[in-house]
Amino acid sequence: LTLLGLESSCDDTGAAVLRGADGRAEILSNVVAGQADLHAAFGGVVPEIAARAHAETLDHVVEQALAAAGVPLSGIDAIAVTAGPGLIGGVLSGVMAAKGLAMGLGVPLVGVNHLAGHALTPVLTDGVAFPYLMLLVSGGHCQFLRVDGPEAFHRLGGTIDDAPGEAFDKVARLLGLPQPGGPSVETEARRGDPARFDLPRPLLDRPGCDLSFSGLKTAVLRARDELVAAQGGITEQDRADLCAGFQAAVADVLAVKSARALAGQAGLTGFAVAGGVAANKTLRARLEQVAAEAGLPFVAPPLALCTDNAAMIAFAGLMALEAGRVDDLTLSARPRWPLDTAAAPLVGSGK
Ligand code: ATP
Numbered sequence: 001l002t003l004l005g006l007e008s009s010c011d012d013t014g015a016a017v018l019r020g021a022d023g024r025a026e027i028l029s030n031v032v033a034g035q036a037d038l039h040a041a042f043g044g045v046v047p048e049i050a051a052r053a054h055a056e057t058l059d060h061v062v063e064q065a066l067a068a069a070g071v072p073l074s075g076i077d078a079i080a081v082t083a084g085p086g087l088i089g090g091v092l093s094g095v096m097a098a099k100g101l102a103m104g105l106g107v108p109l110v111g112v113n114h115l116a117g118h119a120l121t122p123v124l125t126d127g128v129a130f131p132y133l134m135l136l137v138s139g140g141h142c143q144f145l146r147v148d149g150p151e152a153f154h155r156l157g158g159t160i161d162d163a164p165g166e167a168f169d170k171v172a173r174l175l176g177l178p179q180p181g182g183p184s185v186e187t188e189a190r191r192g193d194p195a196r197f198d199l200p201r202p203l204l205d206r207p208g209c210d211l212s213f214s215g216l217k218t219a220v221l222r223a224r225d226e227l228v229a230a231q232g233g234i235t236e237q238d239r240a241d242l243c244a245g246f247q248a249a250v251a252d253v254l255a256v257k258s259a260r261a262l263a264g265q266a267g268l269t270g271f272a273v274a275g276g277v278a279a280n281k282t283l284r285a286r287l288e289q290v291a292a293e294a295g296l297p298f299v300a301p302p303l304a305l306c307t308d309n310a311a312m313i314a315f316a317g318l319m320a321l322e323a324g325r326v327d328d329l330t331l332s333a334r335p336r337w338p339l340d341t342a343a344a345p346l347v348g349s350g351k
């Protein structure tokens with residue numbers, strides 16, 4: 001089966017061509033057009049601008065993906081599209097484009113949950129077998145999922161406030177570092193002393209796998225303000241030490257909760273991470289160690305497949321189609337769409 005995947009749920013417009021069968025697939029192309037420059041002046045993603053940019057860019061990325069794959073439109077057997085969760089305008093742009101393509105080509109259409117795309121990526125990249133534990137850590141999400149099958153997810157816990165990527169971005173902002181904050185903070189942290197500031201490890205004393213990052217960010221803000229009050233500003237070294245301390249706290253919290261999540265589950269085949277924050281080397285090393293201590297392989301897909309992309313959507317679509325699920329032209333865009341419907345009831349306009 002040759003699938004065309006579309007992704008437009010946040011600020012990246014993606015199209016990918018993927019060929020596969022029986023839960024295995026090869027990525028023929030994976031094109032992502034970012035919008036960072038369009039939103040830079042606003043300090044965050046502006047939904048209206050994102051939706052318009054997706055609508056304008058989708059045709060173009062589809063053409064690029066087909067050309068890069070060397071597959072004509074007539075060679076596409078099915079269309080997979082992110083149908084949520086995400087910014088509704090962007091998701092709608094993708095769903096409309098996908099419907100048009102599916103109708104025009106007379107091929108099946110399948111709506112994919114964006115989070116399922118992330119969560120199934122280890123199967124695509126490393127052939128990981130079910131069930132495995134997935135830690136999704138990105139700019140918008142943070143959750144532990146036990147992945148039992150292509151459409152069977154069990155949420156074990158997640159952040160009760162900010163996502164870690166969001167916290168990295170806010171910390172960078174309050175220390176005057178460029179966006180995206182994750183890479184800037186990581187670079188600064190290399191010269192810093194992680195032990196100088198006594199930053200909190202939120203929720204470690206609480207049982208379960210829930211996490212919190214907003215208090216940590218506030219603690220960095222308070223430490224900065226104390227330095228400013230005491231010495232009139234912060235030095236390069238202060239900044240590096242704050243970055244190192246913050247990064248160490250995030251890694252500590254995620255490592256402890258990951259160990260707890262792994263310990264609570266029997267029969268896992270591995271521990272996988274996805275999301276932009278998984279690029280962080282300090283964090284990766286800690287999580288790798290946690291997996292090793294649990295006697296499980298650690299899987300971290302290449303960064304281009306950890307962040308938002310359409311190849312993961314095409315792959316999740318392939319698995320859905322192979323499981324016998326297909327949508328029709330009534331497919332709706334869902335701003336909210338929890339993966340684990342047992343843990344959180346459906347909210348919004350989904351059928
Ligand atoms: P989502 O996919 O949940 O909708 P998103 O598109 O913002 O959110 P990603 O593209 O997966 O998320 O990741 C972007 C986030 O990852 C940003 O917040 C960025 O600061 C963070 N990030 C990127 N590189 C690093 C790094 N080396 N260390 C820490 N954080 C990082």
Ligand code: FE
Pocket residue numbers: 114118138307308
């Ligand atoms: Fe994402």
